[in-house]
Amino acid sequence: AQRVTQPEKLLSVFKGAPVELKCNYSYSGSPELFWYVQYSRQRLQLLLRHISRESIKGFTADLNKGETSFHLKKPFAQEEDSAMYYCALMVGGSEKLVFGKGTKLTVNP
Amino acid sequence: KAGVTQTPRYLIKTRGQQVTLSCSPISGHRSVSWYQQTPGQGLQFLFEYFSETQRNKGNFPGRFSGRQFSNSRSEMNVSTLELGDSALYLCASSPFVPYNEQFFGPGTRLTVL
Numbered sequence: 001a002q003r004v005t006q007p008e009k010l011l012s013v014f015k016g017a018p019v020e021l022k023c024n025y026s027y028s029g030s031p032e033l034f035w036y037v038q039y040s041r042q043r044l045q046l047l048l049r050h051i052s053r054e055s056i057k058g059f060t061a062d063l064n065k066g067e068t069s070f071h072l073k074k075p076f077a078q079e080e081d082s083a084m085y086y087c088a089l090m091v092g093g094s095e096k097l098v099f100g101k102g103t104k105l106t107v108n109p
Numbered sequence: 110k111a112g113v114t115q116t117p118r119y120l121i122k123t124r125g126q127q128v129t130l131s132c133s134p135i136s137g138h139r140s141v142s143w144y145q146q147t148p149g150q151g152l153q154f155l156f157e158y159f160s161e162t163q164r165n166k167g168n169f170p171g172r173f174s175g176r177q178f179s180n181s182r183s184e185m186n187v188s189t190l191e192l193g194d195s196a197l198y199l200c201a202s203s204p205f206v207p208y209n210e211q212f213f214g215p216g217t218r219l220t221v222l
Contacts, residue, residue: 095205
């Protein structure tokens, strides 16, 4: 069975502080992982995908197959980063996404 | 390009009724997926359609069904509504390039009384 776990429902940091949103997965195949973000009153949208190995808005995420993790990191949080963040696993050979329950990030001034 | 559109945006029904939700994908996208979002269960996959064929189905009862038309527009239907079906239903479209981004619509908020 496929499962994505985000252990923190809420995460609060101060502006300029580093932030790490945790994501662990369980999947027997080769994982393809994503981070989606939902800003207030906006649609769910892709933040980054592991296969691209890119940095978006200062965020990065590294796939660690040994620890089955895909944590999202940013060295200096900004107030505009406040949002709901979802880690998602794409099931091989399909467009099916398995989502974690999400972490609400609040960046305080 | 216009984004994914969903109609209606809000819907109120009573138990036992049925409902049909509609999704228009981004032009050129041939894959459409549906998700149910609730506070307790989060985002759960319902089904995925590609070229009018259901390719994947989530773990939902048979009361939940869907279809896709030749123009890639999709509908989902829920029959014999239950209180627990109250949720935000999200549609996402994709160009069906492997591991590509899914583009989400604003959702339809269904309330079952």
